[in-house]
Amino acid sequence: MNRKPMIKRIVTMSIIFVAVWLFWPSMPAHDPIERQTATIKPKAESSKSLVYKAKKNNDKVATSTNITANDSATLVAKAYASELSYPPYSQPLNANDYDRLNPNYFNPQSIPIDDNGNTVTAKLSKYRYTYPEPILATLTGANIDNAKLELIDLTTGKQLLSRGFQQGENMWSVKLEGKRDFPNQLQATVKANINGKNVNIALSLKYVDSIATLESFEPVVSSNSDMLIQANLNVRESGLYRLRANLFDANQQPIAHLVSREKLNKGNANIDLKAHLSVLKGVKTPLYLSTFSIELMSPAPGKPTKYGNSDINKFEIKDFAISSLSDIPYQPTTQEKQRLQLLQNMAQGR
DSSP: OOOHHHHHHHHHHHHHHHHHHHHGGGSOOOOOOOOOEEEEEOOTTOOOOEEEEOEETTOOOOOOOOOOHHHHHHHHHHHHHHHTTSOTTEEEOOTTOHHHHOTTOOOOEEEEOSTTSOEEEEEESOSEEETTOOEEEEEEESSEEEEEEEEEETTTOOEEEEEEOEEOSSOEEEEEOOOTTOOSSEEEEEEEEETTEEEEEEEEEEEEOOSEEEEEEOOOEEETTEEEEEEEEEESSOEEEEEEEEEEOTTSOEEEEEEEEEEEOSEEEEEEEEEEHHHHTTOOSOEEEEEEEEEEOOSSTTOOOEEOEESOSEEEEOSOOGGGSOOOOOOOOHHHHHHHHHHHHHHTTO
């Protein structure tokens, strides 16, 4: 019996498992956005209905190439070694890091409406709303006669709110008022009449009540090799919190993605964000901190992540002397070194 194929499969699966183990803590957390379906209902005299899948505009087609187990381990080891040049709390950020720059982005849903390639596109202003924010939606496309937006409780199927779209110069728009007690499972359904056809587009969203609010920042100070930024929060529910933010230069170009975790009690609390010198070299002030994300981490499997909000859109960092930071490279932790060594051993077939 030839055991080589089986051994190769085991090695490959081990590499995949290790790669997930290595990079999982640093991966940005995102709400899973469900793939949505959109239904087109023809006129009453027609006996058939057409069902289309509403695809995300930026869906990518995954391709695969044949590489050996050693090649896989080598690639993962190099990627992980490169990541260890920076601390996990202060990672470099560039314009291609779309998910980190737009953590609450809603993918527009487009569907065809005829055989000529014409489409209609529905979009919410964001995926996750925080009370008391209104839910905003837009609809674009040709030959739209009228449309309305219905907010549905997916658990019961009950319609919670309904408003008609208003026609503007380039699009149709609608606003639904927010409520503190909205259920967890929500769907916004666009119902439009286009060329005599009834078009339904289902849009997934979340509506949450904030469990913590980012209220202010203390003056920035230096701490060894880190620029330390203390964030002040008003916490309404105790637990393990994660605060994320993006750092930009004076030209609004992204510099770094900052992450901090801290157990917080109810009341006034603070979390320290830190930008390491490794991402600040060659950068000049003023700097700007924005794109804030506050999460109460899930305490156990099956328990949902909860979210906070920010009273601040942008925090300016002026007159901070980057030269005051210690020029000491980041030193990986013992655990990080062990992970890298494991990958390098696998790459060498040990």
